[in-house]
Amino acid sequence: MKTVENEIGAILAGTISAITQRSIFNRLGPLAAMPVSQLSNSDRTTVMTELESSVRLFARRNSAELIASCARALGAETAAAPAPAHGAPAAAPASSPNGAAAAGASPSKRLPIEQEKDIATARLEAWSEAVRIGLSKFTSVKVATAVSELARNIVFYAGRGSVELRAVRDDKGPALRIVAADQGPGIDPAKLAEIWAGTYKSQRGMGKGLVAVKKLVDEFQLDTAPGRGTTVTCMFRGER
Amino acid sequence: MKDQQIPIIQIRNCLLVSIQTELHDRLALDLQESLMERVRITDARGVILDVSAVEVIDSYITRILNDIGKSVRFMGAECYIVGIRPAVAMTLIEMGVELDSVNTALSLDLALEKLELLQS
Numbered sequence: 001m002k003t004v005e006n007e008i009g010a011i012l013a014g015t016i017s018a019i020t021q022r023s024i025f026n027r028l029g030p031l032a033a034m035p036v037s038q039l040s041n042s043d044r045t046t047v048m049t050e051l052e053s054s055v056r057l058f059a060r061r062n063s064a065e066l067i068a069s070c071a072r073a074l075g076a077e078t079a080a081a082p083a084p085a086h087g088a089p090a091a092a093p094a095s096s097p098n099g100a101a102a103a104g105a106s107p108s109k110r111l112p113i114e115q116e117k118d119i120a121t122a123r124l125e126a127w128s129e130a131v132r133i134g135l136s137k138f139t140s141v142k143v144a145t146a147v148s149e150l151a152r153n154i155v156f157y158a159g160r161g162s163v164e165l166r167a168v169r170d171d172k173g174p175a176l177r178i179v180a181a182d183q184g185p186g187i188d189p190a191k192l193a194e195i196w197a198g199t200y201k202s203q204r205g206m207g208k209g210l211v212a213v214k215k216l217v218d219e220f221q222l223d224t225a226p227g228r229g230t231t232v233t234c235m236f237r238g239e240r
Numbered sequence: 241m242k243d244q245q246i247p248i249i250q251i252r253n254c255l256l257v258s259i260q261t262e263l264h265d266r267l268a269l270d271l272q273e274s275l276m277e278r279v280r281i282t283d284a285r286g287v288i289l290d291v292s293a294v295e296v297i298d299s300y301i302t303r304i305l306n307d308i309g310k311s312v313r314f315m316g317a318e319c320y321i322v323g324i325r326p327a328v329a330m331t332l333i334e335m336g337v338e339l340d341s342v343n344t345a346l347s348l349d350l351a352l353e354k355l356e357l358l359q360s
Contacts, residue, residue: 145335209298211335212299212337215336216335
């Protein structure tokens with residue numbers, strides 16, 4: 001019984017790295033492990049919408065062909081067969097007006113961070129958001145890296161928290177605001193001074209994450225105190 | 241997916257590891273341990289880590305790579321990282337993070353070449 005992950009993985013192999021595929025499947029949640037034959041029409045639509053945006057973003061070439069192959073593999077064209085009475089062809093939204101039409105108010109995306117696998121999901125989510133709002137390829141990798149650091153700090157030090165992504169646009173062009181917040185132990189001022197001085201080393205050899213993020217971003221704000229949790233707010237702008 | 245392991249391939253007296261998956265704590269430690277063991281058993285002169293599939297390298301992954309590099313060096317072998325993507329390299333520079341316990345090479349071929357030169 002072939003699952004969505006088996007089928008799609010075989011198609012994307014060689015074009016999209018295994019690591020990125022993993023994050024894409026994580027984003028699909030339980031749908032990834034479902035046998036293709038058991039997908040409902042709405043499941044199929046959900047999977048295809050997700051795949052379309054990811055493939056466009058990460059495939060270096062042939063994204064249209066890949067998307068079409070994915071739709072075929074998921075049985076988009078045979079979907080109407082079991083229940084032909086239902087008039088509405090269950091085809092996946094192969095031509096959904098994605099990307100270009102995604103303008104308008106951009107609501108913020110809040111990603112819960114609770115375990116190690118959430119780090120990869122947050123990173124990918126941030127990356128696609130950066131590309132979507134028009135940040136350069138290089139800046140998008142910086143965004144993904146910064147979110148990776150922030151999410152990792154949450155998992156390692158606070159246990160749980162969230163990363164919020166919000167696209168903002170001002171006279172200087174598109175920008176992405178990232179807020180990483182947790183209710184963890186917070187950082188005391190003495191430790192913080194050591195972190196900025198570069199002399200702090202936690203047992204996990206971390207402590208460099210915050211410094212790295214600060215260097216990567218265009219604006220950085222840290223709000224933390226023992227017992228009050230930690231909130232990092234930062235901003236990435238498009239190239240001037 | 242539960243007990244995944246990163247395969248280690250031997251090419252002559254080099255060990256090759258291609259990182260195709262998310263490196264988390266447990267996996268990284270396992271990799272380091274099994275690499276050490278393999279270096280010892282095979283008398284390997286070099287360890288090559290291919291990171292060309294890794295799209296984002298943050299300070300945590302850098303630390304893992306440096307740790308592996310250090311331990312390989314302690315065993316008397318050399319560690320090469322190959323396939324760092326341009327955007328990743330530029331991000332590492334901006335972050336001020338150093339990959340100073342490993343050598344780097346553009347490709348697997350070049351790393352093998354350098355290792356071979358080391359031995360003669």
